[in-house]
Amino acid sequence: MDGAAVVDDLETRELRYFVAVAEELHFGRAAHRLGIAQPPLSRAIRQLERRLGVRLLDRDRRGVALTGAGGVLLREARAALDAVAAAAHRTRRAEDLQRPLVLVTKAGASHELLRRLLASAAADTGAAPVEVVLCEVGEQARFLRSGRADVALMHRPVDDLAGFDTEDLCTEGQVALLPSAHPLAARPRLTLADVSDVPGLPIARWPRLDGTYPDGPGPEVHTQSQLAHLVALGKTLLVIPASSRAWQWPDHVAVPVIDAPAITTVLARPAGHHSPALTALTRAASALRDTPPAAPAP
């Protein structure tokens, strides 16, 4: 037999190392981030490639690039590391039954809804206390998958809900956020075409999964705080769910975008996970959906 008949079952250490290199695309920085020196990291990656029998990275003397297989491993390794972290988290927290339920949501979204949900859960006798954690945009899924949170507020269709059980909470339209002085701010309503290419107010660009940015005139951002700054400066415009008032500065105007897809806020939990506290919260949430807000907006 040849030397390719090597073992399966990678170690999490190897996966962590690979993810670091794949994210940094630089052995030195990755090693620094991992708190080790560069040579052991190079050796570990090379050994990983030999064990898998697959080339993961193209090193061409000036930087590093992911191969196709490397891209697959990056995605799979993240999922696997999340699963391992979830094993640790959930095992630790299995001890006390009266632990609070951890709910994660992206900062600045669904304020009012969350407040009502918490009130409803608190009123439900027997429901465990709920602890709210805020995360950056799109990070809820990883919080759920890695066990750092039990349940999340997510948004369809913008978030990827694959692998989660969901409960619809409410659906709403989107508004464009503009500087109040801008000509478009006077319009009673807008369309996506109106806001897609506004001179002087380009839409901000978020990094793709591989870390690169799409082309375009807009500023590059990767956290909500950066975006908040740019909005406050009137440097970009935003199309967001109508309830995301946290973004609305005093000198901004929200104009409905009539053809933007409706956003549904959902309560998401890992598929197949059940606990009394979780089902109690889900019940409170579904009761909430059937009850309109006490004071509907004028």
Next chain:
Amino acid sequence: MDGAAVVDDLETRELRYFVAVAEELHFGRAAHRLGIAQPPLSRAIRQLERRLGVRLLDRDRRGVALTGAGGVLLREARAALDAVAAAAHRTRRAEDLQRPLVLVTKAGASHELLRRLLASAAADTGAAPVEVVLCEVGEQARFLRSGRADVALMHRPVDDLAGFDTEDLCTEGQVALLPSAHPLAARPRLTLADVSDVPGLPIARWPRLDGTYPDGPGPEVHTQSQLAHLVALGKTLLVIPASSRAWQWPDHVAVPVIDAPAITTVLARPAGHHSPALTALTRAASALRDTPPAAPAP
């Protein structure tokens, strides 16, 4: 600070060791299965408990029992190990785009449907070849989660479909399989009550997730082959989907059980995974559903 402030990120080795002990509930046998000696295994488990700060096993000098936290870790560790294995599998197979799609199904189920599905996929130009893998009952989910298969035939409501995207293929009633000499075999139809407690033909008992068997008079089985033997011997009866003819021996009779839940055969794939070959197969499957079988059974 106290000594409880220990690291996260478990190693897969620790998880594999724990799963072995939790499944065997015996350090010696688990060590043998892992190919190591018993003392290092004891030490590794103890270290795992210290790192997690949680007692996982109750050792009381005569055997080992899982604690609540241990049960949680067993489930989570299996999922995590599956995810790690999936990372290796899928990365290796990411290389060649023309690789066959691996379909897993439980042996002896959905014969006819699978044949039609394969024919339909073969007719669809551009669909990758399909490789069929057979597994024991209930193991399809692990094949999908660990990346050993890309897609599975599963059955609602008997299989746990949490975390999978599914496509319904067909729905059918269930029949009871009886020795032809048995009095019940003469009936034109039966109910669950009729077959639930037949003297001399107790229903076989499958192990639960924790490895123990429910109480009852029936024989204990944990593979389909064992069950096939017992059915052939006329020692037990079976309630199965009507199409599972593989179980029907010449001296057996199938009688419809009119109040048994209908079984839907579904094509399942890991949520959020997409590939051209997979979508082609899914398309072929949905086309199949709309087309009734060429020669309906009389």
Next chain:
DNA sequence: CGCTGTGATACCCGGCAGGTATCACACGGT
């Protein structure tokens, strides 16, 4: 044509995973 920065290589060392031998103890037989 050196200088800079990249990843790869060579080599050494220490910690830890794993092995062997043995212990401590709970049963069950007689």
Next chain:
DNA sequence: ACCGTGTGATACCTGCCGGGTATCACAGCG
């Protein structure tokens, strides 16, 4: 009561491998 048996725990040793330092090889660039 007592020893035999089988359990997991402990003690101690050893070899391997993960990690460190020093250095190399090479590609750009002024």
